[in-house]
Amino acid sequence: MKYLKTLSLNTLYTVTFFIILSVILTTFNYFNLINYQTLAIFKIIIPILSLFFAGFKMGKNAPKNGWLEGIKISLIIILLLSVFAIITHVFKIKILTFFLILMLSSIFGSIVGINKNT
Numbered sequence: 001m002k003y004l005k006t007l008s009l010n011t012l013y014t015v016t017f018f019i020i021l022s023v024i025l026t027t028f029n030y031f032n033l034i035n036y037q038t039l040a041i042f043k044i045i046i047p048i049l050s051l052f053f054a055g056f057k058m059g060k061n062a063p064k065n066g067w068l069e070g071i072k073i074s075l076i077i078i079l080l081l082s083v084f085a086i087i088t089h090v091f092k093i094k095i096l097t098f099f100l101i102l103m104l105s106s107i108f109g110s111i112v113g114i115n116k117n118t
Helices: 002-030 036-061 066-087 093-117
Strands: none
Touching: 002 036, 002 066, 036 066, 036 093, 066 093
C-alpha cells in the first residue's frame, strides 16, 4: 500500500510539474516573450525533465532496481499521454519515438536517484 501511495504521489507531482511549466511557457508565448523556435524546444524539454525528476524521485525511494522503478513511472505517464493523444487524434509514429525518449529519461533519472540514495 505504501508503494502504491508513493507511485501515485510521484505521478501527481510529475503531472503537476508538467502542467505548471506548460502554463508558464504558454503565458510567455502569449505575451510574445519567446519566439516559436524557443517554444518548440521547450515543448520537448519540459516532458523530458518532468519524467527525469519523477524517475529520480522513484529511484531515490527504491531499495534496489532503480531502472525498473523508472520504467514503472514512465509507463504510467506514457499511458496517460497516449490516451490523450488518441483522443485528440494526433497519435503518430513520431510520438512513439518521443515516448521512447521519455521512457529513457525516466530510466536514467531513476538510476541517478538510486545512486544518490547510497
